[in-house]
Amino acid sequence: MHTSDLVITDLFMLEKDGVEVARSLIKHDSEVKIIAMSGGDSVGGRKDVLEVLEDFGVRRTFGKPFRIAEVLEAAEALIGE
Structure with missing residues (x-):
């Protein structure tokens, strides 16, 4: 199975939601590094x-809006682990 150094996903997408994507990825690789983001509200709140x-x-x-520099910093830190 192919592994990724980093996965960046939104929570609310058309065909699958980010929660489902994250759970599936973690189930197959507990060490996967995931950054999730959301701009929408859901039951219980974003x-x-x-x-x-x-x-x-x-x-x-x-949470959106976010500063791209913050996401890049997080991505660099996670890839560097």
Whole structure:
């Protein structure tokens, strides 16, 4: 199976949601480095969803809007681990 150095995903996408994507990736590779982001609200609120993602293995989360420099810094740090 191919592994990625880093995965960056949005939580709300057309065909799959980011939570489903993150869970699937972590199930296949518990060491996968994932950055998730969201600009939308969901049941329980965006912040709650982002916190839950961190609890089960997503390495960094960002709410939109975010500064691209922050995401790049997080990506560089995770790739460097």
